[in-house]
Amino acid sequence: MAAFRGVPVLTPMGRGVTLEHIMNKQEKIAVLRHDLARYGLPPDRPPVPLGHGAADAVLGGGLARGALHEIFAPSGPGFAACLAILAAGAKPLFWVRPDYEALEFGALSATGLLELGGNPARFFVMRAANAGDALIAAADILSCAHVGALVLELAGAPKCLDLVASRRLALIAEQSGVTLLVLRHNAIPKPSAASTRWLARSIASRADDEWGDPSFAVQLLRHRQGGTGDFYFNWNARNGHFVDPLRFQLPLASQEGRLRSLKPPPPPALRARGKRA
Amino acid sequence: MLQRRIMALWLGRFSTDRLARKGASRSEPLLVSIRQNNALYVHALNHAAQRLGLYAGQPLANAHAMVHGLAVVPADESADAALLDAMADWCGRFTPMVALAPPQGLLLDITGAAHLFGGEAAMLKTVTGKIGAQGFSVSGAIAGSATAAMLLARHRPHVIAPAGAEKEALANLPAAALSQDPKIQRALLRAGLKTIAQVMARGRSELAERLGKVFVAGLEGLSGNAPITPRLPQPDLMAEQAFAAPITSRGDIAIVLENLARALASLLEREGKGLRELQAVLFRADGGVARIDVRSGAPLRDPAIMMRLLEQKLDSPDHRLCDPLDPGFGFDLIRLEAVLAEKTTAEKASLDADENAARQVAFLIDRLSARFGAQRIQRFLAQDTHIPEAQSVAVPAQSQSFAGVEWKARRNADDPPLRPLRLLERPEEILSVLAAVPDGPPTRFSWRRCQHQVARAEGPERIAMEWWSVRESGSDHKKNNAHDYHDYFRVETNGGERFWLFRDGAPGGRWYLHGMFA
Incomplete structure (x- = not known):
């Protein structure tokens, strides 16, 4: 211990x-x-501030370090990549994904990561043969305290990723202080040891602008240490943090209407299961 | 100068011994046939067949005429070569420098190794005895050069020629043994040269005139001191341990490996080296050899880390299927080789946290590479090109030998990302593309059987092929050049997804989807 x-x-x-x-x-x-x-008691580690006032307030200062965070991403790994860049900071960022993900969803591009504000020189990708290998490698990477963050990308619901496996990963992450982001495609939330669980989808950027920063509509579905909420995130690649798109750009009166127009309907499966999955 | 000592082993009945080991009878005559010039000849034969008066090189029809009901097996040269390889591997227990002398010979450089086995005579007896016990008829000899040793092994087995006295040992052998070429053998006969001593007595220029320069060069090689060409790269340093009784249990093997790692570490320290490639060679009592190979990104000297890398390999997924530590009757010799060792600067305990962190991450990458394969752990290098898919290349994270250029973002400081986070391995064609204007971005398209409505688009960004890699096709290459560019558009769909599309060439060309933005 x-x-x-x-x-x-x-x-x-x-x-x-x-x-x-x-x-x-x-x-x-x-x-x-x-x-x-x-x-x-949880170890003293300063959380990673996201730069988004409302979300940071709910999370208690930011994303917890040395914890497991689950991100369900029906529209791609963008939100997870941004979180990982934030969490890794100047330390190495590891990304573990089985071969299938690269074939189906495209290979990760270092230039793309650079454009998002990450550091490709400290970016390592592990291509695992299958989900089982990915979990073994993830446990090994997590145990090295000098790693900044690890993204474990898994499609579907592999059998080996059960409650025991996620509990094990969460324990290793807690000991070493490495932030683990489990990125799931085509999956529905199941009980796990995650300290937060997010549902993130990318949305159209500002209607009046041409081609804006990456924007995400994010639901915080579960949070062990506090409340949940729905947020809009814009990723500011220049400064390397999120911003709240509703904060500055619109007069307060029109925010309500815009919020309604932007808000995507939650997917039916999640609505049925409720927020405390 | 170091006087080399070479042991030659001649396996006189290699092909038939191989068949006998698989269950063919040794007392019945057995022939191995080979097809040459569209006719069948006797390639090899066992002792029983030789006693009937048959000989190698005889037409098979003649042999059939002489003896009724002969067993004939077609030659399998690849199986012979594989067995010879395995035997060379096995001979690695005597010396790391083993060379093949196909089709049925082995050469062992025993320089400085003989005293470990009680002198040259005792070593020769041990080696031939052990190979003989495996069911091979073998004859061996030791001399200062490979050719002399092999000649002695074939014609005067169990002779040990002292350094510099090869010519005397060979003097009485038939001159025909000097060459396999029947033309030269005939020429020697015609010249009246019957023994090697008679050949040696002649002047070199005279022999060169008559028999060619190659033959004379071969004569010079008889007394030369040339090293043999070993089959495997020779390890820089090694530590080994032999056992009176073979060991089988995984725990024992781990203890032995740990002791050897410690011994190797002290050798490395004395030489001021660190190893980059480590090989554990386990010799099975019944002739099998298992090799476990691990590599390290940085020069390595710590026995604990060596052990962890080796253990990763033993637990690795592809070894679980075919257990390299299948001990059979047990291992009787275990050797740890530093296949590649590099000079290092003296190890100093660093108080620098950054350096420590870098070392820990490098060790993590070594561990992962040992377990899953070096090509599965990748890092990225920037390349000096504007072709999007070539701008970064993935290389094994462990390798230090690749260098890239500096990373430069394409976007201006305030711009959103201009390059997608994910690139498809090969661009996928999008169908039913509707564009408002012929050379504009699409307003609607379908990709992977999904309709996408474009909300806004940015572009075009024209990316042309580099002029030196442009396709050229004869006279009208100018026309082709005009089409060797892609017009890229960044589009955002109503659903909020962002894609990177391009049109191949001029308006009217096909549309492809190349990547997905965050």
Whole structure:
């Protein structure tokens, strides 16, 4: 456990007890006390602010680091890529996907990532033979604390991705502090160890403009530590964060009407299952 | 100068021994036939057949006429070659430098290795004894050069010629043994040269006149000190351990590998090297050889990391199917080879967090590459071209040998992305394209059986082929050049999806979908 990091296993007296052990006893007891006090609490890691005021408020400051986030994306990996760029920061970004995804949905392009504001020099793609290999590789990558973020892209509902597997990945992510984004295509939400679950679809950019920033209509379907909500995100590639498109551009009075016109109807499957899937 | 010592092994009845090992009878006469010049000849024969007066090279019809009811098997040269390869692998337990002398010989460079087996005579006895126990008739000899050793092995088996005394050892052999070419053999006979000593006594120019320069060069090689060409690259450093009784359990093997890794690490440290490619070679008691190969992105010296890479390989998915550690009757020799070792700067404990992080990530990539294959973990390099699909290339993340140019974004600082996040491996044609104006963007199209209504479009952005890769077709290449460009449009559909489309050539050309934006 991370809580006991740096504290050796207690040995019976006379075996493996050295002078150094005895001299450090007081110090170690203090460390143990502190660890016990923090036992069971989530580790202190500053969240990743998304730059979107309303969403950050709901999330409690931003996206939690070292946690599993599920993103259901019927219209492509754009939102997940933007979140991953944010979460990775200056550290390496890993993307694991089975071969099938590349054939069906197109290969990830490093130039495209660069245009989105990511750093292609620190971008690694792992092409797994199947979903099982992808999960094994994901566990290995997550255990390296110097990785910024990992995107695990899986289409459909592979059998190996069950509650146990997602719980395992979430635990590894919590220990190492690597943010894990599980990107799902053609899938419906099932119980998992995710700390947040998103449904993201890309939407048309501003009607009056020609070709605007990437825009997403996002539902936060589940959030372990707080409330949920529906948001509009614009991705600002220049500064590398999201912006709230409703915040500045329109006078307050017209926001309601615009919100209604922009809002896509939620898909029937999700409506039937409710928000606490 | 180092005097080389070469052991030659001559497998006199290789083809028939192979068949006998598979169950053919050794006491019945057996022939292997080969087709040459549209006629069948005897290629090889076993001892029983030879006692009947048959010989290799005899027309098969003659043999049939001499002996009734002969068993004849057509020659299978690829099976022979594969078996010879496997035997060379097996001989790797005596020395890492093993060369093939096809069709039925092996050469072992035992320079500096003989004392490990109790001297040259004892080593020769061990090697021939072990090969003989596997069911092969083998004769061996040791000399200072490969050709001399092979001649001795064929004609004076079990002779050990001291360095520099090859000529004396060979003196009484028939001169015809010097060449396989029947023309030269006949010429030697006509000249009255019967033994090698008589040939050696003649002047070189005289022999060259009569028998050709190649023959004379071969004579010089008899006393030469040339190294053999080994089958496998010779490891830079290695550590090995042999066992009195074969070991089988996975735990034992892991312990041995760990000890060897530690020994190899200290060797590497003494030489100031780090290894890039590591091979564990496990020799099975019954002749099989298993090899486990791992690579490392950066020079590596830590035995713990070597062990973790090897273990990744043992657990890897493609090895689960065919277990490389199928021990059979057990392994009796395990060797760890640093196939490729590089000079490193002295290892210093770095307090620099960045360097530590980079090393950890490199190790992670090594681990993944060892487990899933190096080509599955990719990084990207920028290329200096404007062709969209060639602007970045994916290379194995482990390899350091590729270099790219600097990444440059195409968009201006305030622009939204101009290149899609996903590119289809090959652009897909879109159908039923409706455009408002002939050279404008489409207003409607269908892709993968879905209708898309275009809400807004940006473009065209014309991307022409590089002039040096333009298709040329004879006289009217100018006309073709005019069509070698793509007009790209970024379109946004009513559903909010963003696509990257292009028209191939001038208005009226076909439309394709190349990529999807975020």
